[in-house]
Amino acid sequence: MSFAEVVRFALxxxxxxxxxxxxxxxxxxxGVAAVILLVAVGNGSARAISDRIExxxxxxxxxxxxxxxxxxxxxxxxxxxxxxxLAPGVRSVSPVVSSSATVTYEGADHEVGSFVGTTPGWxxxxxxxxxxxxxxxxxxxxxxxRVVVIGPTVAEELFPGLDPVGRQVTVGGxxxxxxxxxxxxxxxxxxxxxxxxxAPLTAVRQVLTGYGALTSILVEAAAPDxxxxxxxxxxxxxxxxxxxxxxxxxxxxxxxxxxxxxxxxFTTLLxxxxxxxxxxxxxxxxxxxxxxVTERTREIGIRKALGAPRRVILTQFLIEATLLSVIGGAxxxxxxxxxxxxxxxxxxxxxxxSSVGLALGVSLAIGLFFGGLPAARAARLRxxxxxxxx
Amino acid sequence: xxxxxxxxxxxxKRYGQGEATVHALRGVSMTVGRGDYVAIMGSSGSxxxxxxxxxxxxxxxxxxxYLLDGVDVSELADRQLALARNRLIGFVFQxxxxxxxxxxxxxxxxxxAYAGIRPRERRRRALAxxxxxxxxxxxxxxxxxxxxxxxxxxxxxxxxxxxxALLLADEPTGNLDTRSTADVLDVFDxxxxxxxxIVVITHEPEVGARAKRLIRLVDGRIVHDVRQAPVGVx
Numbered sequence: 266m267s268f269a270e271v272v273r274f275a276l277x278x279x280x281x282x283x284x285x286x287x288x289x290x291x292x293x294x295x296g297v298a299a300v301i302l303l304v305a306v307g308n309g310s311a312r313a314i315s316d317r318i319e320x321x322x323x324x325x326x327x328x329x330x331x332x333x334x335x336x337x338x339x340x341x342x343x344x345x346x347x348x349x350x351l352a353p354g355v356r357s358v359s360p361v362v363s364s365s366a367t368v369t370y371e372g373a374d375h376e377v378g379s380f381v382g383t384t385p386g387w388x389x390x391x392x393x394x395x396x397x398x399x400x401x402x403x404x405x406x407x408x409x410x411r412v413v414v415i416g417p418t419v420a421e422e423l424f425p426g427l428d429p430v431g432r433q434v435t436v437g438g439x440x441x442x443x444x445x446x447x448x449x450x451x452x453x454x455x456x457x458x459x460x461x462x463x464a465p466l467t468a469v470r471q472v473l474t475g476y477g478a479l480t481s482i483l484v485e486a487a488a489p490d491x492x493x494x495x496x497x498x499x500x501x502x503x504x505x506x507x508x509x510x511x512x513x514x515x516x517x518x519x520x521x522x523x524x525x526x527x528x529x530x531f532t533t534l535l536x537x538x539x540x541x542x543x544x545x546x547x548x549x550x551x552x553x554x555x556x557x558v559t560e561r562t563r564e565i566g567i568r569k570a571l572g573a574p575r576r577v578i579l580t581q582f583l584i585e586a587t588l589l590s591v592i593g594g595a596x597x598x599x600x601x602x603x604x605x606x607x608x609x610x611x612x613x614x615x616x617x618x619s620s621v622g623l624a625l626g627v628s629l630a631i632g633l634f635f636g637g638l639p640a641a642r643a644a645r646l647r648x649x650x651x652x653x654x655x
Numbered sequence: 656x657x658x659x660x661x662x663x664x665x666x667x668k669r670y671g672q673g674e675a676t677v678h679a680l681r682g683v684s685m686t687v688g689r690g691d692y693v694a695i696m697g698s699s700g701s702x703x704x705x706x707x708x709x710x711x712x713x714x715x716x717x718x719x720x721y722l723l724d725g726v727d728v729s730e731l732a733d734r735q736l737a738l739a740r741n742r743l744i745g746f747v748f749q750x751x752x753x754x755x756x757x758x759x760x761x762x763x764x765x766x767x768a769y770a771g772i773r774p775r776e777r778r779r780r781a782l783a784x785x786x787x788x789x790x791x792x793x794x795x796x797x798x799x800x801x802x803x804x805x806x807x808x809x810x811x812x813x814x815x816x817x818x819x820a821l822l823l824a825d826e827p828t829g830n831l832d833t834r835s836t837a838d839v840l841d842v843f844d845x846x847x848x849x850x851x852x853i854v855v856i857t858h859e860p861e862v863g864a865r866a867k868r869l870i871r872l873v874d875g876r877i878v879h880d881v882r883q884a885p886v887g888v889x
Contacts, residue, residue: 281755281756566752567753568754568765569737570711570746571765571769571813572738572739572740572741572769573769575733
């Protein structure tokens with residue numbers, strides 16, 4: 266008796282009860298689709314987070330004031346970091362002050378979340394390119410000219426349908442000329458990265474923040490693999506004049522690593538929840554197969570009386586169960602692939618190929634495992650008992 | 656004389672234990688030669704169904720030997736038992752026992768499928784067997800589209816398609832009306848005339864009357880064994 270023949274018997278057995286078979290498959294379908302899709306959502310959000318962090322520039326470190334120890338970050342300190350001997354890995358240093366400010370244009374006003382004062386090197390270091398117009402120059406910064414580059418959100422709020430470049434806005438009672446608009450950044454987080462404005466450090470200090478401490482210093486490393494070296498160089502220099510408790514250093518690469526780990530945990534959690542539904546689907550298969558075996562006891566008896574060996578009966582019911590789970594699993598993969606083309610809770614799912622393989626493999630194993638018990642029961646039936654069964 | 660198809664010696668079957676023990680068979684011995692047509696009769700409780708199940712290798716006796724076509728059935732393992740049921744015995748049941756939602760031809764093909772015969776050859780032999788019972792044109796019908804008599808004839812076709820040494824029928828006409836009974840018995844007569852060995856278990860006198868040899872079972876023992884017609888001629 267060939268294997269193909271047994272498969273045909275199994276298919277006939279399944280199609281005899283189409284509604285029941287399809288409902289059982291639905292259980293596996295949902296389980297498999299849930300596993301793939303939830304893992305894809307977890308993966309997608311991890312991808313989004315890392316994109317966002319990479320957008321900040323992964324080869325930078327940020328020195329922030331810890332607000333303790335009295336002394337704080339100053340422009341002199343920032344200048345001291347540009348030291349080819351003590352800190353050879355540093356490409357650029359951008360002192361940063363930031364505060365929130367209200368920007369007004371012809372009666373319309375907009376509260377900018379972070380009004381940044383910095384040097385021109387910041388644009389490259391922070392991976393914030395200018396879309397329209399241009400960035401301000403080192404000369405602007407040196408002269409304290411009141412020019413500003415605004416984020417797309419600000420441009421939209423204040424200049425709907427207008428070209429903002431060249432227009433004058435009022436910030437903190439002073440007039441600033443808009444010289445450029447930043448390109449849009451992907452902002453999937455809670456903060457709108459486009460709701461910002463960047464102006465020369467000197468001008469911002471003069472108008473908004475005064476000449477106190479810097480908010481932070483953005484240090485760009487010459488290459489991504491030098492970030493850790495740069496971090497220790499920077500702290501060596503800072504320790505010469507500052508209490509180590511007075512500042513802390515944020516390393517984008519470390520941040521990325523932490524976030525990726527967090528996202529990984531999150532993905533595992535989602536996958537585990539989905540795996541439970543796959544397990545429930547598997548129990549559904551056992552249930553249905555047990556019912557099928559009970560219901561078809563007579564048929565099993567007839568088949569045995571006609572000379573079906575135990576092995577053939579076992580194979581037939583095992584294949585029926587496995588077909589249920591594999592067809593259900595394959596449809597689940599299709600459902601997940603379709604579902605992943607939509608945005609789910611603000612996250613664009615990214616399918617992990619291994620999760621597809623894993624889910625299919627698990628559904629196959631579920632069929633074999635959960636179908637095994639009823640199939641063994643069918644095969645063990647004595648023909649005389651099976652024939653007498655009503 | 657050639658080797659008998661059935662050779663049963665001192666067959667005993669007990670059910671239950673202790674006080675509840677039921678002796679279904681109390682030592683049945685008989686031999687059935689090739690080409691014979693035997694009817695085993697008895698009232699309910701006489702042990703004829705137990706005998707049938709043992710003869711069909713569906714059940715095992717408590718003691719005694721059973722040689723089927725020279726093979727000691729009691730010593731066979733599951734695999735060989737399945738093989739024996741498939742090759743040596745053709746079953747006809749009272750309840751027809753066709754597989755539902757499966758065409759007559761597919762039902763007849765089933766034992767050939769378990770015997771590992773190729774689909775083309777199977778189809779040919781199944782149609783030939785259906786032709787013998789006069790149902791060739793109903794090959795594509797499913798059991799619920801056939802009358803009781805037709806279903807039983809499909810079951811007979813299924814029993815003889817493997818060309819077994821023994822055709823075993825358990826109350827084959829028990830669920831049939833007079834007309835269908837006559838149809839089925841005619842088929843048996845034809846098959847026997849063609850040289851098939853048939854053992855029929857029945858409680859209907861008119862079925863017993865058609866057989867060449869009549870065995871009467873009472874309380875698990877053979878009480879009558881009468882030859883009504885010689886083997887081989889009719």
